[in-house]
Amino acid sequence: MAEYSKEEIKRIEEKWRNTWQEKNVYKVENDTSKPKCYVLDMFPYPSGAGLHVGHPLGYIASDIYARFKRLKGFNVLHPMGFDAFGLPAEQYALEHGVHPAKSTQDNILNFKRQLGSIGFCYDWSREVQTCDPKYYKWTQWIFLQIFDCWFNRKTNKAERITTLTWIFENEGNAEYPFPNPKFRLPNGESTFLPVEWKAFNQKQRQEILMQYRLAYLAYTDVNWCEALGTVLANDEVVNGVSYRGGFPVVKRQMRQWSLRITEYAERLLKGLDEIDFSDSMKEIQRNWIGKSVGCELDFDVVKSKNKIRVFTTRPDTIFGVDFMVLAPEHDLVRQITPSSHKGEVEKYLKYVESRSEVERMAEVKKVTGCFTGAYATNPLSGRQVPIWISEYVLAGYGTGAIMGVPCGDERDHKFAKHFNIPITNIIGKHYTGEDANPTKDAILENSGFLNGLVMHKAIDVAISAIEDKKLGKRQINYKMRDAGWSRQRYWGEPFPVVFRNDMPYPMNDVELPLALPNTDNFKPSGNGEGPLANLKNWINFSEGAKRDSNTMPTHAGAAWYFLRYMDPHNENEFAGKAALDYWNQVDVYIGGSEHAVAHLLYSRLWVKILHDLGYLNFDEPFKKLINQGKITGDSRFVYRIDGSSIFVSRGFYEKLKDVDFYNDQDQLTKYAEYFNALLPKPYFGAGGSLTRITLVDDRIPEEDRPIIKDFGHNNLGLNKMSELRVHVELVSGVELNIEALRKWRADFSDAIFILEDENGNPTLDSSKGKYITGSAIEKMSKSYYNVINPDDIVTNYGADTLRLYEMFLGPLEASKPWITSGIDGCYKFLKRFWNLFHDNNGNWNVSDAEPTREEMKVLHTTIKKVEQD
RNA sequence: GCCUAAGUGGCGGAACUGGUAGACGCGCACGACUCAAAAUCGUGUACCGAAAGGUGUGCCGGUUCGAUUCCGGCCUUGGGUACCA
Numbered sequence: 038m039a040e041y042s043k044e045e046i047k048r049i050e051e052k053w054r055n056t057w058q059e060k061n062v063y064k065v066e067n068d069t070s071k072p073k074c075y076v077l078d079m080f081p082y083p084s085g086a087g088l089h090v091g092h093p094l095g096y097i098a099s100d101i102y103a104r105f106k107r108l109k110g111f112n113v114l115h116p117m118g119f120d121a122f123g124l125p126a127e128q129y130a131l132e133h134g135v136h137p138a139k140s141t142q143d144n145i146l147n148f149k150r151q152l153g154s155i156g157f158c159y160d161w162s163r164e165v166q167t168c169d170p171k172y173y174k175w176t177q178w179i180f181l182q183i184f185d186c187w188f189n190r191k192t193n194k195a196e197r198i199t200t201l202t203w204i205f206e207n208e209g210n211a212e213y214p215f216p217n218p219k220f221r222l223p224n225g226e227s228t229f230l231p232v233e234w235k236a237f238n239q240k241q242r243q244e245i246l247m248q249y250r251l252a253y254l255a256y257t258d259v260n261w262c263e264a265l266g267t268v269l270a271n272d273e274v275v276n277g278v279s280y281r282g283g284f285p286v287v288k289r290q291m292r293q294w295s296l297r298i299t300e301y302a303e304r305l306l307k308g309l310d311e312i313d314f315s316d317s318m319k320e321i322q323r324n325w326i327g328k329s330v331g332c333e334l335d336f337d338v339v340k341s342k343n344k345i346r347v348f349t350t351r352p353d354t355i356f357g358v359d360f361m362v363l364a365p366e367h368d369l370v371r372q373i374t375p376s377s378h379k380g381e382v383e384k385y386l387k388y389v390e391s392r393s394e395v396e397r398m399a400e401v402k403k404v405t406g407c408f409t410g411a412y413a414t415n416p417l418s419g420r421q422v423p424i425w426i427s428e429y430v431l432a433g434y435g436t437g438a439i440m441g442v443p444c445g446d447e448r449d450h451k452f453a454k455h456f457n458i459p460i461t462n463i464i465g466k467h468y469t470g471e472d473a474n475p476t477k478d479a480i481l482e483n484s485g486f487l488n489g490l491v492m493h494k495a496i497d498v499a500i501s502a503i504e505d506k507k508l509g510k511r512q513i514n515y516k517m518r519d520a521g522w523s524r525q526r527y528w529g530e531p532f533p534v535v536f537r538n539d540m541p542y543p544m545n546d547v548e549l550p551l552a553l554p555n556t557d558n559f560k561p562s563g564n565g566e567g568p569l570a571n572l573k574n575w576i577n578f579s580e581g582a583k584r585d586s587n588t589m590p591t592h593a594g595a596a597w598y599f600l601r602y603m604d605p606h607n608e609n610e611f612a613g614k615a616a617l618d619y620w621n622q623v624d625v626y627i628g629g630s631e632h633a634v635a636h637l638l639y640s641r642l643w644v645k646i647l648h649d650l651g652y653l654n655f656d657e658p659f660k661k662l663i664n665q666g667k668i669t670g671d672s673r674f675v676y677r678i679d680g681s682s683i684f685v686s687r688g689f690y691e692k693l694k695d696v697d698f699y700n701d702q703d704q705l706t707k708y709a710e711y712f713n714a715l716l717p718k719p720y721f722g723a724g725g726s727l728t729r730i731t732l733v734d735d736r737i738p739e740e741d742r743p744i745i746k747d748f749g750h751n752n753l754g755l756n757k758m759s760e761l762r763v764h765v766e767l768v769s770g771v772e773l774n775i776e777a778l779r780k781w782r783a784d785f786s787d788a789i790f791i792l793e794d795e796n797g798n799p800t801l802d803s804s805k806g807k808y809i810t811g812s813a814i815e816k817m818s819k820s821y822y823n824v825i826n827p828d829d830i831v832t833n834y835g836a837d838t839l840r841l842y843e844m845f846l847g848p849l850e851a852s853k854p855w856i857t858s859g860i861d862g863c864y865k866f867l868k869r870f871w872n873l874f875h876d877n878n879g880n881w882n883v884s885d886a887e888p889t890r891e892e893m894k895v896l897h898t899t900i901k902k903v904e905q906d
Numbered sequence: 907g908c909c910u911a912a913g914u915g916g917c918g919g920a921a922c923u924g925g926u927a928g929a930c931g932c933g934c935a936c937g938a939c940u941c942a943a944a945a946u947c948g949u950g951u952a953c954c955g956a957a958a959g960g961u962g963u964g965c966c967g968g969u970u971c972g973a974u975u976c977c978g979g980c981c982u983u984g985g986g987u988a989c990c991a
Contacts, residue, residue, distance in 0.1 A: 317910040321986055324909070329990070349991060362991090401989055429989045439991045447907090448989055516990050630985075845931070847919060851912085852984075859918065862931045868946090 046835040054153060063115075065160045067604070067616050071112040075620050076103040077599055077659075079628025079636070080118045080165075082591075083144035084125060088151045089817060090825045090843070090855055095627040095665035097840045098849050100157045102625060107158075114620055115158060116602040118165035119145050122173075123591045124265070127528040127568075130559045137528040137559070141168060151828060156836045163605045167594025168528070172601060174550035175611035176593050177533035180252060181543045183646055184534070187249035188216070188300035195649035201249055202242075205234040215248045216300060243540040251297045251646060252522065254541060258433070259521055261289035266561030267525040291565050294522040294532065294587065298642050302326050302515040304656075305641055313661040315850070321633040327516025332500045333436060334509025336361060336413040338373050339421055345369060345413055348435030348514055351445065352503060353477075353495035356484035357463040359453060360441040361413050361424045362406070365389040366432035370409065373424060378410030382426065389428050397428065404429075404455040416508045417499075418485055427452065435514050444468040445475055464492070520639065522589060525567035527559045529588030536583040553588070562586075595636050596643040599623055599658060617653055622660045627849075630664040637662070666852035667816070668843075670823030673768040674760040674811035675778075682785075685712075686793040687771070687809040690758055712791060715801050760811060764822040765857075773808040817855070825855050838864045 057063065076099050081092065096117075103115035119141075126137035126144075133140075145166065152159070165172050186195045190213070204213060209230040221227055222245075229237075229245075237245070247253050260269045264284035279286055298305075306326050309319045331350035338345060345361060363370055365386055374382045385407035406427035413424050422441075429448055430439050443453035443460045450473035453460050462468045464479035477493040486502070487495045503509045523532075533551045534541035544551060554575045562570040570576060570586035577583055597611070603620040604612035640658050648656035676690040677683070685693070693708060767777045779786045791799050792806030800806040817824050830839040842863040847853040876882040888896070 315911085317986070320910055324987060327990065331991080347991080351991080397989090427989095429991095431990070434990045436991095442991090446991070448991080451989095514990080633986080845918085851919095853918075856918070856932085859932050865946090866931075872946095 063158045063160045069112045074106040074111040075114045075623045077623045077626045080120050082120045083148050087147050090827050091668040094843050097843050099627045116163040117159040120595050121166045121168040122529045154831045163602050165598050165601050170550045170552055173530045176530050177549050183252040186251050195646050256290050257293050258288045259291050260286045262286045295519040296522050298520045308657050312657050325634045329514050332509050333512040334503050339412040345438050346436045347438045347440045352499035353492045354442040354445045355417050357442040357444050357461050358415050358440040359461050360422050360458050362430045362439050363426045364430040364432035364437040365426050367437045373411040375410045404451050447473045523587035524590050526588050527568035532585040592639045596639040622655050625661050626659040627663045665849050669854045670817035671854045671856050672813050672821050672823045673763050673765050675763050676758045678758050682788040685791045687811050688793040688797050762822050768810050771810050773810050834864050
């Protein structure tokens with residue numbers, strides 16, 4: 038066959054890319070009689086690093102599917118765009134003084150060039166960029182729709198605020214309690230009558246409505262990250278440090294926008310049953326929502342009118358309550374503490390306050406607490422139990438108070454043991470006295486009217502009794518919190534509201550977009566306000582009117598971009614009704630599992646709200662989700678003897694690493710002699726006395742010779758070895774290219790490499806032996822020298838080889854290593870395929886002869902198989 | 907700990923609803939072409955065994971005429987998650 042050089046590959050691919058572009062072959066129309074298919078990739082954040090081979094994996098899969106569906110007669114929407122707002126561009130601006138708009142555009146151009154070279158069939162005329170004012174106009178508009186609605190728990194959907202004001206004018210709010218049960222009117226009440234509503238002034242009404250709005254302002258505990266100068270969402274905080282950068286995060290109160298996603302907890306949970314996500318993905322979302330069913334009940338505080346309300350999923354264990362625990366932040370702590378215990382309690386509260394989030398996270402197992410001196414009465418048994426406070430009880434979950442059942446709950450058990458609180462056993466031999474047993478299968482003992490019942494059956498009996506006696510009620514709790522929606526950042530969507538008299542009012546549709554003002558000052562203004570606060574004229578744009586100095590999180594633009602693709606140039610609506618109805622749900626959505634909680638939940642939420650408001654006739658955005666696996670890197674290691682510049686091949690490393698370097702003198706002597714036999718002069722040997730052993734470099738004159746390492750044990754100078762990563766491109770397979778390595782890093786230029794020959798013997802002669810490297814599969818990272826850039830593959834082998842090989846690596850969903858050795862196979866495969874239709878000179882060569890029955894059979898079997906696969 | 911996915915040759919991985927285990931590729935070996943190498947093409951390649959034959963899908967057991975596939979128990983690895991009462 039004709040061989041194609043790199044230049045020819047480039048020429049051919051360029052030619053067809055240009056042809057496709059000129060002829061608009063991938064342009065998609067909205068009005069067509071064809072059935073639709075919507076194949077979507079998670080749009081990328083255009084980072085400065087460009088694409089690596091992991092990025093295109095999902096894009097290639099979706100591209101193949103889109104192409105297939107198109108050939109099968111579907112009208113396929115297969116767009117691409119950019120999630121272009123975000124923190125990295127802003128940080129880059131701070132460090133390099135480049136405006137985020139500029140660096141973002143540069144990065145987008147680079148991404149588009151890279152995507153283009155892989156030959157994707159996107160309809161680029163539908164491209165969206167979340168930082169484009171024409172786009173974020175509608176992000177702001179949708180935000181205002183969310184601001185303008187509330188969740189009606191009776192109809193189980195979002196409704197316009199006007200329906201709520203009508204209710205307040207006619208019925209008051211008795212039937213529609215505040216979503217936050219702790220909220221009180223200035224008079225201390227939680228309900229009001231229509232006459233009271235009418236008497237409220239404008240600001241008071243707005244404050245009450247704010248309690249119901251699905252996008253609302255409130256003073257909330259937020260994750261404040263000093264280093265980033267911003268607030269982070271819960272899912273941007275991992276183990277008490279920031280997801281990006283790993284900086285410490287502390288709690289802080291700020292007036293923030295939030296989305297009342299908790300109102301949708303149940304619908305978000307139920308919706309999972311209707312959509313085709315992987316089990317693990319659904320499970321992650323379920324865990325995040327964290328539904329638990331149980332009951333709330335009140336314990337009377339002895340010699341006081343106070344009641345402590347607890348939430349429990351195990352009311353069956355109520356007779357096993359040996360103590361109560363309040364969160365340190367609980368409102369009642371100071372009220373119930375008698376003066377005799379005030380000192381102790383205040384001391385403990387101080388201690389808790391001093392504990393950072395990081396410390397609390399790191400020392401989860403540490404038991405701390407303090408007795409308040411007060412007692413509570415068990416409403417069912419009448420028994421009095423001590424009330425403690427402890428940081429293991431969280432203020433933010435349930436009621437911020439628990440009933441301690443040490444025989445059944447591990448944490449309660451540890452607490453009781455630590456503070457010597459007597460433990461009541463209600464589960465007989467299921468409790469050994471050593472560990473708590475959370476079983477539901479035990480027969481209850483010492484449990485009054487529940488005696489003799491199996492625990493899982495007693496749960497319902499106990500709840501019924503509690504409800505009958507009006508001690509409490511059945512209750513469902515969710516772990517999920519409302520979503521913090523303010524960011525103290527520059528590079529995001531401004532909030533389209535105007536503050537008058539400290540309350541926000543929506544801007545008119547015609548005033549949108551509220552453009553992000555231009556500035557060169559991206560520094561956070563400190564004390565919680567974002568860079569926009571530096572622009573005094575913009576913030577205080579007119580008398581008595583202020584703008585919000587925060588911007589929205591990147592999730593905002595990403596929460597609805599899949600809708601904009603349907604009608605990307607519409608200037609009157611976020612997308613036209615006809616387009617929305619036609620394209621409907623995304624049929625296949627491909628992207629990484631790292632967006633499991635944030636992006637997917639917020640997208641689902643926005644779609645549900647827009648559905649409730651009548652804009653969409655579907656209430657789940659993604660019919661099917663496929664999570665492509667990560668492509669991991671394939672790193673290469675060399676083994677350096679510590680403190681020297683001698684590298685041993687892997688075979689010796691494997692043998693030596695198990696040797697006891699301090700005690701196994703015989704083995705070490707063997708290897709030292711073994712290596713010494715090769716080296717220009719003896720290198721390994723006694724570098725000191727028998728008691729003090731040092732490693733020295735014999736090439737340095739003795740008087741200047743520094744002690745490189747002092748081991749104190751073996752006297753051979755043969756020390757432990759370290760693994761060093763070398764660039765994967767310096768290695769073919771596992772054989773190191775030594776000359777390339779010497780050039781790669783100057784400090785390796787004089788290194789000695791002990792090679793291994795076929796029999797595993799050491800040699801320095803490169804014609805007799807090889808340096809074999811170690812290898813490991815780990816994440817692709819610049820610092821691991823294992824990053825593969827798809828551009829290089831396209832240049833050397835062409836786009837088709839890259840595409841084929843990425844699909845060939847293994848199942849789309851599995852994470853798998855990028856091992857370059859296999860790419861030749863795909864290249865050869867394509868060449869052989871090409872040769873089927875071309876002669877030796879590269880000319881098209883097929884026969885027009887009538888196919889035989891046998892040939893037709895093969896053809897159709899193949900078609901069928903390809904289609905099914 | 908809990909949830910979840912997975913474990914098959916030297917390697918990446920096939921095998922759809924229980925029906926010939928190892929497709930395809932890498933690697934390796936041999937052969938053809940070549941003065942030679944590369945490229946290309948062909949043949950072989952799960953393991954043990956000279957062969958006949960036997961053994962094999964993480965381990966132990968079960969259901970079945972038949973199990974990589976279903977059931978029970980265990981081991982290992984990846985991912986998620988955790989003072990959530």
